[in-house]
Amino acid sequence: MAAPELLSDEGYRADGRRPAELRKVRARMGVFAQADGSAYIEQGNTKALAVVYGPHEMRGSRSKALPDRALVNCQYSMATFSTGERRRRPHGDRQAGELALHLKQTFEAAILTHLYPRSQIDIYVQILQADGGNYCACVNAATLAVMDAGIPMRDYVCACSAGLAEDTPLADRSPEEAAGGPRLVLALLPASGQIALLQLSARLHQERLEAALEAAGQACRALHAVLDRVVRDRLREVTALLGD
Amino acid sequence: MAAITMRLPVARKAVGPSASSRGGEKHLVAPGDTITTDTGYMRGHGTYVDEEKLIASVAGAVERVNKLVCVKALKTRYNGEVGDIVVGRITEVQQKRWKVETNSRLDSVLLLSSMNLPGGELRRRSAEDELAMRDYLQEGDLISAEVQSVFSDGAVSLHTRSLKYGKLGQGVLVQVSPSLVKRQKTHFHDLPCGASVILGNNGFIWIYPTPEQKDEEAGGFTTNLEPVPLSEREVISRLRNCIVALVTQKLMLFDTSILYCYEASLPHQIKDILKLELLLLIPFKQDLTCLFTVSSVQSSSVSRLPGIVHRGALNIASLQHPTERSAHEAGSDFIHICMDRNSAKRAAHSCFMGQQPGKVLGDQRRPSLPALHFIKGAGKKESSRHGGPHCNVFVEHEGPKKSCAVFSKDTERDPM
Structure with a gap:
């Protein structure tokens, strides 16, 4: 089923990575002054920007306010120039709505919403350049942005995708590997190992699920290490500036 | 047509190991980090308990008060307190x-x-x-x-x-x-x-x-x-830009810091305060922890100092000084004091706190240099608010060796 050229004889993938290797990740926290929290991430050629406002008073319909916890409101959009062909509608299509819903579920699991009753937390993410793994980049950027806003979370949320080449699981699947069968997306709380979201886009044999899940989990933990370094660098930088 | 100024991107400086000036290393945590597994502690803000472990929920520094453990996030929304x-x-x-x-x-x-x-x-x-x-x-x-x-x-x-x-x-x-x-x-x-x-x-x-x-x-x-009137509007806009400049450098805002920044910005156009700060100070951002303002005038006078390559300027006005010996009287218009960044910070800090500055200076690495007292400018120009003369302090950056030059200059302008 899977195309044989996904993995070369030497065990390398089309873009030169080894099966468990991630694409290069670069991230930065606190890119905007106006927002409560913001972050930018690059995973390979996928670039995402996340902005967090809140917790603040309910805007719009006040009836949506939850008496015991905060409402997490997510919006996902793709810049018109983010794909090879210019997009007509930057947001509001069905796919965007679905992704926003997934983001909301992911972050409701991670944010300690019960600390902010009757308020609202807005998470806006935008894809500036789409090159596979949009959801993952959004989750990772939003994690950093929420942290930048000082909103309490159980843990980081790290998301990564995995595919399969024959029996070898491939971490952080690139769009060229789209032919390579089913795609698994995992959002993980790495310290506790809890799964915030798991998405499987095609049929997969039960026996292979374990391996794919394990590969995605490994990738999430590797990503956690990268994001953690970004956060700590930022912490050090700001505490040094603030002094005592 | 309006002139547009553009800034070229500057490589960010790598952050060194945590350089907290006092009390050693700060305990920095990120969400999900276990702070302690000891059950004898109380859970404060920014933490939660899971399986008898105390875990951080925000990224920040751990603060302990007796048995209470809190994590203070770098920035949050305002938490009201009675009397604020x-x-x-x-x-x-x-x-x-x-x-x-x-x-x-x-x-x-x-x-x-x-x-x-x-x-x-x-x-x-x-x-x-x-x-x-x-x-x-x-x-x-x-x-x-x-x-x-x-x-x-x-x-x-x-x-x-x-x-x-x-x-x-x-x-x-x-x-x-x-x-x-x-x-x-x-x-x-x-x-x-x-x-x-x-x-x-x-x-x-x-x-x-x-x-x-x-x-x-x-x-x-x-x-x-x-x-x-226009004059008042100009003062207001200058204050506004000064506050923004202080905030970008993560400096505490209170009347004195704003006023010092204002006074130091006086030689410049209002619109240049932020521009200069961006152009000149971004490379020093990590090193410049004291109150600063950039001054091209001051920088040009400092460039007469040999051996100083880059500098960000600090202006600490109105330093109170115990001795009456001033740099100006001594026939030079600057004193070069080497010290590490932290003592510069402490000196600036103590002068804000109204303590006697001048005790912390001197350089451990170069004991040949006399441990100079904090200097002050000549003349008895009384600032209407913070009696005392002015002096400017410059931080000097020379690669890995961090040192600081203190530069005194009699401020000719009227303080107000």
Whole structure:
């Protein structure tokens, strides 16, 4: 089923990575002054920007306010120039709505919403350049942005995708590997190992699920290490500036 | 056509190991990190307990008070405390109350009964008062108020039962992080430069022309709509830019720091304050922890100093000094003191705190240099507010060796 050229004889993938290797990740926290929290991430050629406002008073319909916890409101959009062909509608299509819903579920699991009753937390993410793994980049950027806003979370949320080449699981699947069968997306709380979201886009044999899940989990933990370094660098930088 | 200035991207400096000046390494944590597995501790803000482990929920520094463990996030929204001075914006007029946006997690409330009626009348609020609420304050108005109480969900109740508080008229609002506003006895300052500021504990800063006389009759709910003269508007804009410059360097805001920055910015055009700061100081951002302002004039005089390659300028005005020996009298217009960054910071800190500076200077690595006292400029130019002469301190950066040059210069300009 899977195309044989996904993995070369030497065990390398089309873009030169080894099966468990991630694409290069670069991230930065606190890119905007106006927002409560913001972050930018690059995973390979996928670039995402996340902005967090809140917790603040309910805007719009006040009836949506939850008496015991905060409402997490997510919006996902793709810049018109983010794909090879210019997009007509930057947001509001069905796919965007679905992704926003997934983001909301992911972050409701991670944010300690019960600390902010009757308020609202807005998470806006935008894809500036789409090159596979949009959801993952959004989750990772939003994690950093929420942290930048000082909103309490159980843990980081790290998301990564995995595919399969024959029996070898491939971490952080690139769009060229789209032919390579089913795609698994995992959002993980790495310290506790809890799964915030798991998405499987095609049929997969039960026996292979374990391996794919394990590969995605490994990738999430590797990503956690990268994001953690970004956060700590930022912490050090700001505490040094603030002094005592 | 308007001239456009562009800034070339500058490589970010790598952050070295945590350089906390006192008390050694700070315990920095990120969400999910286990702080302690000891069950004898109490759970404070920014932490939660899972399987008998105390785990951080925000990224920040751990603070321990006896058995209580908290994690203080770098920035959060405003958490109200009784007695705080806040500046806020009316978002809604409801029955018997206004809703006020104060950068808090929920909108604050200002009850009709917790404000002064015009004319200072004391009586129960009637239905007519309720109908006239929008005449006092309507949506979009800015007010200054004091926190009366904090509800269990974190919402804040305000009061304006003093002539100090009430509606704000003409001025400029700057929004900063609440953690950068220093808690002080008073947050209303009439600065000697000709404008006043309200430093709201919630990070809203209001800069306005100093009123000639307080209007007793109005009860704080009428505003003066006379045109503000250009000179005052310039002072206000300069103060605004100074505050923004201080905030970008993560420096605490209080009357003295703002005033020092203002005085140091005087040789420059208002619009250049931020530009210069961006152009010159971004490379020094990590190293410059004291109060600073850039000054091309000062930089040019410093360039006469041999061996100094790059510099960001610090201006610490009005240093009080125990000895009367000044650099100027000694025949030079600068003193070069090598010291590490932390002692520079401490010196600046102590001079802000009103302590005697000058004890921390000297260089351990170069004992041949005399441990000079903090210097002061010549002359007895009294700043109207902080008696004492001026001097400028420059931080010098030479690769890995961090040293600091202190540069004294008699400020010829009138302090005010």
